[in-house]
Amino acid sequence: xxxxxxxxxxxxxxxxxxxxxxxIIGAAILLIAWAAAVTFSRPAGxxxxxxxxxxxxxxxxGQDCRPVGCDTLEEIEDGKVRDIENGQVYSxxxxxxxxxxxxxxxxxLGKLDGKPICAFLQHGS
Numbered sequence: 001x002x003x004x005x006x007x008x009x010x011x012x013x014x015x016x017x018x019x020x021x022x023x024i025i026g027a028a029i030l031l032i033a034w035a036a037a038v039t040f041s042r043p044a045g046x047x048x049x050x051x052x053x054x055x056x057x058x059x060x061x062g063q064d065c066r067p068v069g070c071d072t073l074e075e076i077e078d079g080k081v082r083d084i085e086n087g088q089v090y091s092x093x094x095x096x097x098x099x100x101x102x103x104x105x106x107x108x109l110g111k112l113d114g115k116p117i118c119a120f121l122q123h124g125s
């Protein structure tokens with residue numbers, strides 16, 4: 001009588017199965033940790049206002065903004081805004097609505113005489 005070869009089963013050896021599961025679980029934990037870090041990390045506190053509103057990163061990279069009195073900013077022609085304390089002018093595309101309904105300006109390196117970057121005005125201003 002001829003012996004036939006037994007069909008191979010698709011079962012893995014237990015130690016191989018354990019290694020795959022461990023790798024998958026480890027990858028999942030790393031993915032969750034990475035997602036949490038990306039979700040909950042924010043630029044340094046210098047990027048936040050006193051009220052807790054965060055300045056948009058694209059505007060000032062976390063270091064260039066400061067609050068100002070709304071009475072120190074005046075609208076001039078074509079939607080531009082001028083800081084009357086130092087004469088700096090913010091073009092229409094630099095002017096945005098404030099996230100905390102207070103006024104803020106962002107200048108290069110946060111200097112009073114630094115190059116204007118953006119301005120945030122009260123809603124409806």
